[in-house]
Amino acid sequence: MAASGTVESGSFSLESYSHDVRTRVDRALAEYTAFGSGCPDHLREAIRYSLLAPGKRLRPMLVLMAAEACRGNRDAAMPAACAVEMIHTYSLIHDDLPAMDDDDLRRGRPTCHKAFGEGTAILAGDALLTLAFEVLARDIHPPAVAAECCRVLAQAAGATELVGGQADDLNEQFSSGQLETLESIHRRKTGAMFLVSLRLGALVAGAGAAERTALDDYGARLGLVFQITDDLLDVRGDAAAMGKRAGKDSGRGKLTFPGILGVEESVRRAERLVTEARAALEPLGPHAEALRALAHYVLERKH
Numbered sequence: 001m002a003a004s005g006t007v008e009s010g011s012f013s014l015e016s017y018s019h020d021v022r023t024r025v026d027r028a029l030a031e032y033t034a035f036g037s038g039c040p041d042h043l044r045e046a047i048r049y050s051l052l053a054p055g056k057r058l059r060p061m062l063v064l065m066a067a068e069a070c071r072g073n074r075d076a077a078m079p080a081a082c083a084v085e086m087i088h089t090y091s092l093i094h095d096d097l098p099a100m101d102d103d104d105l106r107r108g109r110p111t112c113h114k115a116f117g118e119g120t121a122i123l124a125g126d127a128l129l130t131l132a133f134e135v136l137a138r139d140i141h142p143p144a145v146a147a148e149c150c151r152v153l154a155q156a157a158g159a160t161e162l163v164g165g166q167a168d169d170l171n172e173q174f175s176s177g178q179l180e181t182l183e184s185i186h187r188r189k190t191g192a193m194f195l196v197s198l199r200l201g202a203l204v205a206g207a208g209a210a211e212r213t214a215l216d217d218y219g220a221r222l223g224l225v226f227q228i229t230d231d232l233l234d235v236r237g238d239a240a241a242m243g244k245r246a247g248k249d250s251g252r253g254k255l256t257f258p259g260i261l262g263v264e265e266s267v268r269r270a271e272r273l274v275t276e277a278r279a280a281l282e283p284l285g286p287h288a289e290a291l292r293a294l295a296h297y298v299l300e301r302k303h
Helices: 014-032 041-051 058-069 074-095 112-116 118-139 143-156 162-172 179-189 191-205 209-236 257-261 263-280 282-300
Strands: none
Touching: 014 058, 014 074, 014 282, 041 074, 041 112, 041 118, 058 074, 058 191, 058 209, 058 282, 074 118, 074 143, 074 162, 074 191, 112 118, 118 143, 143 191, 162 179, 162 191, 179 191, 179 209, 179 257, 191 209, 209 257, 209 263, 209 282, 257 263, 263 282
């Protein structure tokens, strides 16, 4: 990504696109978490503190970009975009807990358990997890598509994907594991949510088999690029820009791509994966321009 923060291809500006998406997604998330009088005030505050914290909204963006790449409607895909961000935020709240990754800073602010206590943080995550499926079931149409969206998101967030990846990460994080182990963890922990974001967008758009395959090939590579870049930022990133501690994982001896491959080989691997990801989008033609630009951004991001 250029120093100005803009990725452009022809007339397309990722900066303008992402700003518009963040604004729309944030507005929808705020509406979904207004709740009624039955939600305790301190719980509502904790949920909104974490969910509405400034963020890239990368996963919701993938939902909307995938829908557009398959000639679908962005507004129709917005509930799915919000559901993915709810799942993502729940996972961050729980990952940050002392029993998990034990982080005290997230998105430039104290983590949820630091701000509200561990019990409330756990409940805020629980509430977001369940709200995601309520949103899909109620606001995605027709009902058959809503049901399939619930199924694929539940699978991606469950014991064989996101949660399973986190469990293996806890077991393997300080081991002398191999590259295959690390890639397996992150294909589930990070990659599963990237893939399901693209799949949700495709489902809402009524995509065909060739379009779905192209998005899966793209997403599998993009998820690994994101994690490799995350590990590189932990080694050489700026904490103020990232909004979280730099050097935490490498300093604790955690299993990372630079730790196994070295910095230069990690960079080369990420660059190769981006090239492959962009090539995978060829069947989608010009409608996938936003996804092509996003792959470049993920490689070059500074936070």
